[in-house]
Amino acid sequence: MARQLDYPTMHRIFSRFRDANPEPKGELEHVNAFTLLVAVALSAQATDAGVNKATRGLFPIADTPEKMLALGEERLIEHIKTIGLFRNKAKNVIRLSQLLIDNFGGQVPSSRAALQSLPGVGRKTANVVLNMWFHQAAQAVDTHIFRIGNRSGIAPGKDETVVERAIEDNVPAEFLQHAHHWLILHGRYICTARKPRCADCIIAADCQFEEKTA
Known part of the structure; x- marks a missing residue:
């Protein structure tokens, strides 16, 4: 398990996420x-x-x-x-x-x-x-977010509740609303389980994952 990243690093990481995708959206289709x-x-x-x-x-x-x-x-x-x-x-x-x-x-x-x-x-x-829907800064931790949190040091924890708390406590407040979607999309398409695409990762320089792929 990686150690918790410090505040300046967390701010730098989430600034990159925001610059790349200012308004991330969930992929489940719904009308209300x-x-x-x-x-x-x-x-x-x-x-x-x-x-x-x-x-x-x-x-x-x-x-x-x-x-x-x-x-x-x-x-x-x-x-x-x-x-x-x-x-x-x-x-x-x-x-x-x-x-x-x-x-x-x-x-x-x-x-x-x-x-x-x-x-x-x-x-x-x-x-x-x-x-x-209600635009609360709630953090839903799925397998993608759990994986990224522990690999990178963004939110290390032994279970989903600990990871959720680590996100709430350590992600700078200005990024909390969208943190869930930035992390889940990053886990789904870049920081994948079997072979993460580290060469395409915008936060690779700050990620603590020791087994980065070429």
């Missing part, structure tokens, strides 16, 4: 807070591309909790059956739709605790929704 919540819940152990392919036919007909309930679990399964764990995910989406109506007036809540009270919504899913 509800469809974002559903898309993120469906993305567990699945790719964003796979989820987008499934939801392009789903969201035009079920973009509210009420419409999702009207669609029903079996018809929902038909749309998402190409996604891993689709049966359990369909059950959760129907249940969370009902709870949104019963407990939140059909609206997606803007608090982590309320979001995590919904079936199939863990801390990571809640943080993605808080960040992307």
Whole structure:
């Protein structure tokens, strides 16, 4: 595990991310807070591309909790059956739709605790929704961010919670809103698991990863 980078280095790294991509966007397609919540819940152990392919036919007909309930679990399964764990995910989406109506007036809540009270919504899913829809500086740590945090020294930690805290505590405040997306996109396309593209990395000079590729 790399050591935590100091403040000047962190500021330099995130300045480079910002210069390269001032307004990073998540890649899950959605049209409102509800469809974002559903898309993120469906993305567990699945790719964003796979989820987008499934939801392009789903969201035009079920973009509210009420419409999702009207669609029903079996018809929902038909749309998402190409996604891993689709049966359990369909059950959760129907249940969370009902709870949104019963407990939140059909609206997606803007608090982590309320979001995590919904079936199939863990801390990571809640943080993605808080960040992307409600523009809170919440940090959702997935496998990409966990890998980069530990390789580079941006946010070293033994588990996702520690990495999340390291990001919140050590990334300069001006970069926190977009830190999640800069890191996840960097992990997805540059700092890949098997063979990171170190030659194409804009933060390579400050990264502590000892096994850099040529």
